[in-house]
Amino acid sequence: MQVGLNHYLAVSALLFGLGLYGILTRRNAVAILMGIELMLNAANINLVAFNRYVAPGALAGHVFALIIITLAACEAAVGLALVLAVYRNLETIHVDEINVMKW
């Protein structure tokens, strides 16, 4: 049996579901960011797999995957800086306790 496009799509769907579960159930903001990283990885698997099996002549999937990796690094840096700022001011990073807009 050959490894085909559907195998990669199945792995990426499972990874996406796991990331979504983490985002929906975690209280800790850092753990929510980890779930987001898993979902971005699932998207990257999809892009590279489609590039390989549907359009092997073009490299657009690779380029998009690289741009997503770059933006994921930006998102992690800014998100974690926000977590640090919230922790310094409110002494908590549990998102269900961060419920003030002004103090």
Next chain:
Amino acid sequence: MGELAAFIILAIVTLLPAVVVVTSRNLVRAAMSLIPSFLGVTGLFVLLQAEFVAGIQILIYAGAIAVLILFVIMLTQGGTGTALRQVNEQQLVGGLVAGALTIALLSLFLRTPWPLVAGTLPRSNVAAVGGAFLTNFILAFEISSLVLLVSLVGALVIARREQ
């Protein structure tokens, strides 16, 4: 046959640590489990003949983002103890929603007749990716460099201590 075996091993290496990432009570263990998950995705990229994306994945995800997450876990000690409850009360609903979305995605993926094209990628595609970035995708390239600069300055401003 060897490709299938490698794919199954890499899929397990990707998905099992991801389960630990979203369920572990110990946040340091969850963050460390991100690394094998990212490395499994890297292996999948190598199987898909995307060597350059695989290298960047190791450098940025396994190298930079995992370390950054570990640093923030250390700096925010008040929220990361194992004695604290790490999940909210919507565990059941969240599991149902995530499971339903996964099943929907799987059935969608497996039913769609993708227009498969036989063929392989260029033998060494690093130069081709670089050329694509500087010709067809020059606008996306420049904008992502601008976004990098803005997020660098923004992260510094947000995380800086007020004097």
